[in-house]
Amino acid sequence: MSGGATPTLSVDASNKSLTPPTAAVQRDPSDIEGRIRDKIERNPVDILAYLELVQYYESRDAFEDSRKIYTELHNKFPFYSPLWTLQLKGELQRDEFKVVERLLAECLSGEKANNDLQLWSTYLDYVRRTNNLITGGQEARAVVMKAFQLVMEKCAVFEPRSSSFWSEYLGFLEQWKPVNKWEDQQRIDMIRRLYKRMLCVPFESIEKNWNRYTQWEQEVNSLTARKFIGELSPDYMKARSLYQEWSQLTRGLRRSPPSSLSTANKNTIPSIDEELDPNQLRIWLRWIEWEKENKLGLENEMLQSRILYVYKQGIQHMLFAAEMWYDYAMFISDATERCQILSTAVRANPTSPSLTFKLAECYELDNKYDLVQKCFEDCTQSLLREYHLMLASENEFRIYKQKKKMTFVNCIYMNTMKRLSGLSAARSVFGKCRKLKNNLTHDIYIENAYLEFQNQNDYKTACKVLELGLKYFQEDAAYINKYMDFLIVINKDSQIKTLFETSVEKLKDLEGLRSIYKKMISYESKFGTLNNVYSLEKRFFERFPHENLIEVFADRYRVQDENLIKQLELTYMNDDKYSETDDMLSSSLKRSRGSQANGQSHKKMKRGPAVPNEIIDLLAIIPKRQYFKAALLDPQNLVTYLNEQVELPPPSHV
Incomplete structure (x- = not known):
């Protein structure tokens, strides 16, 4: 840190997070509200619990209470558009137009500006309901058309799954009944401009809409149809090709937000309790990289808007994926905006080390040292709250992983405070960690010992810290190993031997004991005497008689x-x-073999995948498509129903 005196940061020794959360209150089964609030208190980022409370209030017509819950959600997850959409739909059903107008202004502009087609479609519903074409005439139609144009430019041109919007926009223009030739020509020009804009965008149903367009041009004027169709054809062919490429790239991508409160479940709402699906994250990141290649040949401003749209979609569906948030923040060049995004990311992911560290770095660059400290305090408190809740589960693996995570964040916290405010601030952090005793792993003592030693070349204080850790981790072979490594670095021969002798009698972990013996044998081989080596080897083989003689011999002649x-x-x-x-x-060798294998697999792929016999049998018995004049089943509604309502059982383990 350059210039000026080192700032002094006070680290409050009384950490509220050291106090375990109070045990859950035993509530009456009829106290639904209380039980839901307990659930939220245990997990403050459980969106489904909040929505459950919203449903409870709305079922009792307590709409002001439900609005307060939505406000909490919007403050915590401002960029999660489905929450705004759900609230807006509910308010529109109750004709609360003033509330809707306020919410739309909040979620479509300013710091909480979202960009999502479902949300913009709700905005369109509001505009069309408040601008009646029958009573409002041309003025109302102009307002609605401006709204359609706004949604198209802001969102629809970026969304590959936007066929419903384009159909609605076309339907609106086609339903216009002109009163004179001038209006009729104006309507035709508008429809043609819309087709030209639409058919340059890679989206689903682009082929169907191309056929619709060519037919429309023939109906309008068969003499000019060929000219207009020929002009648009190259752009359409490019967009169709790119949509097919995008479809292959994003195959398996799940995007099914809830269409109503009743369909909000773990299939449609992300949950921090569910394990992150790395395949979904990879698909999103592939899509973003594909957009950055600019295959549409867009100008820089439009390209940036398109990439930002995909990022905003990504953080909705990967709400609890730190990498998605990090990538999004790093894409933003403006430091202030990046800091705001990271702050939002941390509110959604309060226990994420990577997001916490990056946000702390942003604050540090702005010299906001108090906010740096707050970042770490909030993260450690959230981690400790989770840890206390995990203790009841008795899942040893999860508990140890959480201890490791808490220790890691505290180590970085301690080092950061040393960098910002000196050794005293780092010692204050370590002092708080000591109160947690063995609720943290041994790494906090090792890290603090090296910090003390590196700061003032003071091995005495460092050794005191390590001796302090020995009270809690005297049977932890990993800790003994690291303690010995430190003593070897500072060349304290007598202390190394003392630590070894006191530890080998207490350790019950045979694998750890074996590693400590080998470390001591190697140390004596390099810095001691051969007699000491032989003496240690004799004790080692008495303890481990089945060890390979030459392996132990070779092991003490390690170099680097x-x-x-x-x-x-x-x-x-x-x-x-x-x-x-x-x-x-x-x-x-791997590269050469891989290229051969790729060549062979490419040849195999040309044959195409085999169609299962069950599919062939089904195709043989169902009627041909020419027997049906209209679609009997809407595939989009079927997919939505399956995504929202049908929960597949987990695969059985054979």
């Missing part, structure tokens, strides 16, 4: 942590990582 005897002579025993030469040879 490489067992070169195994690599160069006893190659048949080598289970260490490859040398650089081996690695280069291996990579070369």
Whole structure:
């Protein structure tokens, strides 16, 4: 940090997060509201619990209470458009137009500006309801047309699944009944402009709309039809090709937000409790990279808008994926806006280390040191709250992982405070961590010891810290190993031997004990005497009589942590990582084999996938399409129903 004196930051020693959350109150089964609020208190980012409370209030006509819950949700998840859409639809059903107008202004502009087709479609519904064409005439029609134009430019031209919008816009223009030839020509020009705009956009049903357009041109004027169709054909062919490419790229992408409160469930609303699907995240990131290639040949401003649209869609569906938020924030060049995005990301993901660290960096660059401290305090408190709740589950793996996460964040917190405000601030953080005792892993003691040593070359304080940690981790082989490594670095021979002798009698973990013996044998081999080595080896083989003699011998002749005897002579025993030469040879072989395999698989792919017999049987018995004059089943509604209402059972393990 350059210039000026080092700022002094006070680290409050009384950390509220050190107090475990109070046990859940035993509520009466009829106290539905209380039980839902308990659920929210346990998990403050559980969107479904909030919506459950909204449904409870609305079922009792307590609409002011439901609005307060929505406000909480919007403050916590301002860019999650389905929440705005659900509230707006409910308010429109109750004809609360003033509330709708206020909400639309809040969610479509300013800091909370969303960009989502369902949300914009709700805006269109509001405009059409408040501008009656029968009573409003030309003025009302002009307002509605401006609204359609706005939605098209803001959102629809970027959305591959926008066929419903284009159909609605076309339907609106086609329903216009002109009163004279001038109006009729105006309507034709508007429809033609809309087709030209629409058929340059890669979206579903583009082929169907192209056929509709060519037929329309023939009906308007068969003499000019060929000219207009020929002018638009190259752009249409490009858009159709790009949509097909996009479809292949995003195959398997799940985008099914709830259409109403009743369809809000874990299939349609993201949940932090559900494990992140890495395949879905990869598809979103692939889509974004595809957009950045600018295959549509857009100007820079339009390209940026298109990429931003996909990012905003991505953070909705990957709401609890830190990488999606991080990528979105890093795409933004403006530092203030980036900081706002990261702040929103942390509100949705309060226990995310990566987002917390990045937000803290942004505040640090702006010299907002109090906000840096608040970032870490909020994250550690959220992690500790989760940890206390996990203790009841008795899932040892999850509990240990949470301890590791808490320790990691506190280590970075401590180092950051040292960088910003000096050693005293770092010691204050460590002091709070000490109160947690063995609720953190041993890494906090190791990290603090190195911090003390690096700061003032003060090995005495560092050793005191490590001795303090020994009270809680004297049976932790990993801690003993790291303690020994530190003592070896500072060359404290007597302390190394003392630590070794006191530890080998207490350790019950045989694998850990084996590693400590080998470390001590290696140390004596390099810095001690051969007699000491033989004495240690004798004790080692008494404890582990089945160990391979030459392996133990080779292990103490490691150079820079490489067992070169195994690599160069006893190659048949080598289970260490490859040398650089081996690695280069291996990579070369893999590349050549991979290219051959790709060539063969490419040939196989040309044959096309085999169609299952069940599909062939079904196609053989269903009637041909020419027997049906109109569609009997709307496929889009069927897909929506399956996504929102049908929950597939988990696959059975054979």
